[in-house]
Amino acid sequence: MIKSFLEEQHLKNTITIQTIAKALQVSVSTVSKALNDSHEISQETKDKILAYAREYDYSPNPYASGLRSKKSKTIGVVIPEVGNSFFAAVIKGIESVARKKGYHVLIYLSNESFEKELMILNEFQAGRVDGILISLALETDTFEHIEKLLEKNIPTVFFDRIPHAIEATKVVTNDFELGYRATKHLIQQGCRKIAYLLYRHHQAMSNQRLEGFIKALEETALPFSEENLIDYQNANDKNRLKNALSLHAFDGIVISTEELVTPLYAICKQLKINIPAQLKVLSFCDFPLATVLTPTLTTIKHPAFQMGETSAISLFKKIEKPRQNTHPETLVLASEIIERESTERTF
Amino acid sequence: MIKSFLEEQHLKNTITIQTIAKALQVSVSTVSKALNDSHEISQETKDKILAYAREYDYSPNPYASGLRSKKSKTIGVVIPEVGNSFFAAVIKGIESVARKKGYHVLIYLSNESFEKELMILNEFQAGRVDGILISLALETDTFEHIEKLLEKNIPTVFFDRIPHAIEATKVVTNDFELGYRATKHLIQQGCRKIAYLLYRHHQAMSNQRLEGFIKALEETALPFSEENLIDYQNANDKNRLKNALSLHAFDGIVISTEELVTPLYAICKQLKINIPAQLKVLSFCDFPLATVLTPTLTTIKHPAFQMGETSAISLFKKIEKPRQNTHPETLVLASEIIERESTERTF
Incomplete structure (x- = not known):
């Protein structure tokens, strides 16, 4: 009897959580919990219910399932x-x-x-x-x-x-430490006037890396002012970056995101600024092409x-x-x- | 009366499609259709319902909404x-x-x-x-x-x-045409032995660009054999690519995806193959860094x-x-x- 009931439902393609419950003579809530792998249900019961569900190709309606179990998986x-x-x-x-x-x-x-x-x-x-x-x-x-x-x-x-x-x-x-160590690395390599190239910076935003950068400059008694910070909002700021680089004679620069590597390398090529002889460059993001750029790019590799x-x-x-x-x-x-x-x- | 009923529901944070229907004295189905911008509902009724829904901060339950309207938006x-x-x-x-x-x-x-x-x-x-x-x-x-x-x-x-x-x-x-034109471009620039660098190639997969490549070679009476196809499945194939480049003395290569640019440029640097003097390179994908590679990379820009x-x-x-x-x-x-x-x- 149970079998034919299920077969009938199956033919109509209407296997629901209710039909499974009826067939196995358990509550709807037990079936639901078993299908959601709840710890409240014994492994034996779970296995029995899952086997039935699989055999009759039960496919949950995600909306209905969401309403019942409150889980969307x-x-x-x-x-x-x-x-x-x-x-x-x-x-x-x-x-x-x-x-x-x-x-x-x-x-x-x-x-x-x-x-x-x-x-x-x-x-x-x-x-x-x-x-x-x-x-x-x-x-x-x-x-x-x-x-x-x-x-x-x-x-x-x-x-x-x-x-x-x-x-x-x-x-x-370890953002603060990274900002600090990246800057210390540039100082060790001989840089004395280092810029930090920000991407779409907002004043209110906490920036641990930038704070690490400032700390490293202060510790080494290198000058820090607004001049060291270059904010790049979008491609329109390419000229501003160009002007900053030609005006201030930086000998080191920290690039905050992958997106800024292309404009920086392009401007250096245009202005004939030799990397690393005149300007040392470090990027906060690692990416495969960093290994084949000319020169290859020092990066921070994040896990x-x-x-x-x-x-x-x-x-x-x-x-x-x-x-x-x-x-x-x-x-x-x-x-x-x-x-x-x-x-x-x-x- | 209606106002106080709604206010009460609002305080309980339980504004539903039913409460809106009751308040505006329309059917639940009308509210649902209006919220889903159905063409069955007049603009006037829609506006009225949307105004109420907005005023009382109605937020649909996506599961329930999915069940009713069959739309998940x-x-x-x-x-x-x-x-x-x-x-x-x-x-x-x-x-x-x-x-x-x-x-x-x-x-x-x-x-x-x-x-x-x-x-x-x-x-x-x-x-x-x-x-x-x-x-x-x-x-x-x-x-x-x-x-x-x-x-x-x-x-x-x-x-x-x-x-x-x-x-x-x-x-x-226009994949076939692109494969054809890319190859013709290399031939015009002087290439006579052109490789095609495939990425995770499957025999069964239709490859219109590759067919365009083969057509261009045939038309120009340039030799084509299995030798011209280099299949790159993953980083382990770097040596195979290296061997193919040193063995066959290709003077042109078509790169099928962005991911292959890094290994190709790295190998050419290692083998001291000069691009473009010894090997001309064209990539089927354009990306910002293509403009700052040494040499800058000819690409196909897709819309x-x-x-x-x-x-x-x-x-x-x-x-x-x-x-x-x-x-x-x-x-x-x-x-x-x-x-x-x-x-x-x-x-």
């Missing part, structure tokens, strides 16, 4: 930019963990826009994902939307670009894949055991300087 | 690789259209894996998105999962890497942003007017060769 990853080597590697790290857990990874792009980030986080509050991994947009300099999100108790982990003033679980690199893995592992801890996370922690991963020709000692 | 974009300039620009084009339509863009990565692509498309069949934009994984050489997807009538548009044998809406570049826009516009046509799409069409966008130093005439 999906994590949302918010990144500011696509087409960047760093975030590409972070995503690979996240995916490697999510795949093992049977979760989908959905990528949301803020495109460095505060407004877009706000919209995405509002969307999340309506319950579309089980957990959130987020690296903030460059434009973000107020944090109410973050506070609002955290109040909803949706498991969230911040990585790389984090809200410093807010208590939350965070995964970062991007590991940052993705670590962030995802933290997030799944929160998703799986929501009550255990009472102390938000900040995990700090170590990056390293890869010395190449662009900072070779020449004078 | 989301499109899924499946790309094979993240961290690649081409797909990054395509996504920006897609987002520019989706934003205007009020749709979310979710990015799914196949990581060039057939299995992952299959899993993503199965997930879509359960109704998670309203429409799909997909560029196939390099591993994909069977197409049953695509046929199964299309049978479900979920609006779908293929872009760049498309299933050639399947009738569907597609947006591509990537425009491909994203065009694909998204086609998709929204299908989503909005599902019955009008009887003739699947293939839109072909034009790419162009950007000549730089790496293919300069020297002999």
Whole structure:
């Protein structure tokens, strides 16, 4: 009797959680919990239910499933930019963990826009994902939307670009130390007038790397003023960068993102500034082509894949055991300087 | 009375589609249709309902909303690789259209894996998105999962890497012509023995660019054999590429993807092969750093942003007017060769 009932439902292609429950004479809630791998259900019962579900090709309606179990089996990853080597590697790290857990990874792009980030986080509050991994947009300099999100108790982990003033679980690199060590490296190689090339800088934004840069200059009694900071908002600022380089005779420069390497190398070629003889260059981002540029580019190699893995592992801890996370922690991963020709000692 | 009822619901933060319907004395279905901008509802009624929804800060439950309207207001974009300039620009084009339509863009990565692509498309069949934009994984050489997807009538548009044998809406570049013209360019610049550097090649995969390459060689009566094709699967193949370059004395090479530029430039430097004097190099992908490499790299510039826009516009046509799409069409966008130093005439 049970068999024919199921067969009939199967023919109609309407196997639901209810039909499975009826067939196996368990409650709907037991089937739901078993399908979501709940620890409340015995392994034996889980196996029995999963075997039936598989045999009759049960495919959950994600919306209905979301309503019942409150789980979407999906994590949302918010990144500011696509087409960047760093975030590409972070995503690979996240995916490697999510795949093992049977979760989908959905990528949301803020495109460095505060407004877009706000919209995405509002969307999340309506319950579309089980957990959130987020690296903030460059434009973000107020944090109410973050506070609002955290109040909803949706498991969230911040990585790389984090809200410093807010208590939350965070995964970062040793940014202050990196800014400090990168600058010390340039000083050791003979630089005395070092510029810091910022990308879309906002005054309100905490910038640990820049603070490390300033500390290293101060310690070495090298002059620091507004002149040392060059802000690059977009391609229109190419001339401003060009003027700054020809006017101030810098002998070293720290580049804050991958996107700025192309304009800097182009301007040096145009102005016939020899790297490293006249200007030593260090980039805060590593990428494959750094090894074949002329000269090859000294970079900071971030543990991007590991940052993705670590962030995802933290997030799944929160998703799986929501009550255990009472102390938000900040995990700090170590990056390293890869010395190449662009900072070779020449004078 | 109505006001106080709504206020009460508002205080409890439980404004639903039902409360809006009750307050405005219209049916739940009318409210739902108005919120989804249905053409069945008059503009006047829509405006009234939207004004109320805004005033009382109505936020739809996406799962419940999905069940009612069968619309998730989301499109899924499946790309094979993240961290690649081409797909990054395509996504920006897609987002520019989706934003205007009020749709979310979710990015799914196949990581060039057939299995992952299959899993993503199965997930879509359960109704998670309203429409799909997909560029196939390099591993994909069977197409049953695509046929199964299309049978479900979920609006779908293929872009760049498309299933050639399947009738569907597609947006591509003039790949055959590009392969042909790129090769003709190298021949005009003096090349007589030209290699084609493939990336993760599968025999079963249609490769229009490669066919264009072969046609150009044949037309010019230049020899073509297996020797001209170098397959690069991963970093382990660096030595094979090195051997091929030192053994066969090619004077020209076509690089099929951005990822192969770094190993090629590195090997030429190591083997002291002068570009362009001994070897002329042309890349099928353009990226910012191509302009500052030594020598600067001749590339093919694809209308990537425009491909994203065009694909998204086609998709929204299908989503909005599902019955009008009887003739699947293939839109072909034009790419162009950007000549730089790496293919300069020297002999």
